[in-house]
Amino acid sequence: MKIATPSRDALKLELAAEVLREFAEVQFVARGSSMLPTIYPGDCLMVRAFGDGGPRCGDIVLYRRGDEFRVHRLVRILGEGSATIYVLRGDALTEEDAPVRGGELLGRVTSLARREKFLKLRRPIGVGQCVLRLMVRQSKIAGALLLGWHAMQERYFPGAESLAAGAGKTRAEYL
Amino acid sequence: MPPSVLIDEGIVERALESAGVTVEIGGVAIELRTSDSDFRKVIEERYAGFLNPCAAPACRFEIHLTADREPGEEDVSVFRRGSTWCLQRGDFRAEWDLERREGWIRQCANPYSIDSVLRITHSLLLAMEGGFQMHASSAIRKGRAFLFAGVSGVGKTTIVRLAPRDAVVLTDEISYVRRIADGYRAYGTPFAGELARPGANASAVVQRVCLLKQGRENRLRPVKRADAIRALMRHVLFFAQDNELVDRVLDAVVHFASSVEVMEMEFTPDCRAWEMVR
Numbered sequence: 312m313k314i315a316t317p318s319r320d321a322l323k324l325e326l327a328a329e330v331l332r333e334f335a336e337v338q339f340v341a342r343g344s345s346m347l348p349t350i351y352p353g354d355c356l357m358v359r360a361f362g363d364g365g366p367r368c369g370d371i372v373l374y375r376r377g378d379e380f381r382v383h384r385l386v387r388i389l390g391e392g393s394a395t396i397y398v399l400r401g402d403a404l405t406e407e408d409a410p411v412r413g414g415e416l417l418g419r420v421t422s423l424a425r426r427e428k429f430l431k432l433r434r435p436i437g438v439g440q441c442v443l444r445l446m447v448r449q450s451k452i453a454g455a456l457l458l459g460w461h462a463m464q465e466r467y468f469p470g471a472e473s474l475a476a477g478a479g480k481t482r483a484e485y486l
Numbered sequence: 487m488p489p490s491v492l493i494d495e496g497i498v499e500r501a502l503e504s505a506g507v508t509v510e511i512g513g514v515a516i517e518l519r520t521s522d523s524d525f526r527k528v529i530e531e532r533y534a535g536f537l538n539p540c541a542a543p544a545c546r547f548e549i550h551l552t553a554d555r556e557p558g559e560e561d562v563s564v565f566r567r568g569s570t571w572c573l574q575r576g577d578f579r580a581e582w583d584l585e586r587r588e589g590w591i592r593q594c595a596n597p598y599s600i601d602s603v604l605r606i607t608h609s610l611l612l613a614m615e616g617g618f619q620m621h622a623s624s625a626i627r628k629g630r631a632f633l634f635a636g637v638s639g640v641g642k643t644t645i646v647r648l649a650p651r652d653a654v655v656l657t658d659e660i661s662y663v664r665r666i667a668d669g670y671r672a673y674g675t676p677f678a679g680e681l682a683r684p685g686a687n688a689s690a691v692v693q694r695v696c697l698l699k700q701g702r703e704n705r706l707r708p709v710k711r712a713d714a715i716r717a718l719m720r721h722v723l724f725f726a727q728d729n730e731l732v733d734r735v736l737d738a739v740v741h742f743a744s745s746v747e748v749m750e751m752e753f754t755p756d757c758r759a760w761e762m763v764r
Binding site for chain 1: 535626628629630631651652654666671686687688689690691
């Protein structure tokens, strides 16, 4: 899942990462569908820096790969100490991402806003979510149906867009 | 009063032991069952980073340990009889039924034998879907995988030993390559060479294959496609005497050579060699 940043300019990404380091919190609007059914395009994500516990398996993590930010789920932690490697994967994807080093992980998604509602991300996920995730992973049609359903809800519940638009401005933009 | 249930711990332990050990390499799982608890521990330790009890196995092997077979120098023989694959070498014999997805292995308690059976089984499974294993070391850098192929002694282990901190070593001996929608993906394997350390259980899209050559300077040289295919074929691991699968592997290598960069990499054995790997 890629993140809609004000610009994909590397400097602005740097600023957003800086804000996260400085204020331990930053908001983004998600785009892409690799994290279905957990995160839909347009969701506003609240990302917090890792506390003392550090990243844990199952966390949805913001990381930087080249000139873009990505939000995927942490599925495996390999090695220890400075040699630790993190393996992530989008909930809707069958393939894992190329592994990342600790320094590239920026923070954990703690909650998201969708249609004026704030949703806490539950751990562990429920059975319903688990089944949905499997379906989306196995079939593109299931993913397309979910996206269609989501778009229909967006359309018939106005107000959601204004929230997303407001939240779309990352803290980096306010600096 | 809630009803109390007494659980005999022995039963639980026996139930857990009767379930096999599922080893998943490159997203392909193989379940290994053995009644010998010591050998089970050997397997669990050897493939520690690659165990996935939740994975649906592509095949199940029942291992029977025999005392009389030790690894030797014999050549391996792999052939198909109807829907059954037969694998044999001096130190092991195995059969695997494609339709029932089940089989057995007779071998001594030497872990090298189980390594070989796993490698051969994976080579067959990979060949059926357009992938292959290659005698090459591999590592991920900046989100892309790089393979280093070459004959023994040319520096496959050396190059990954020199890997900088931001590189993730997938293997120093056997690279695992699968075809994906828009290219090829390299996966880590537990099969170690001189490094004596299993690779990381991770994967990435293949960017380049480097045909290694030790030299006096660090230099990358493009290779003609025909030469690339010839060189790659020398390093692909395939054991079966089966015309159909040999054809598929050849097709896969030809397609692979046209989808990823293949270059000759002359290098001096120091860490500056990695300046070419990006």
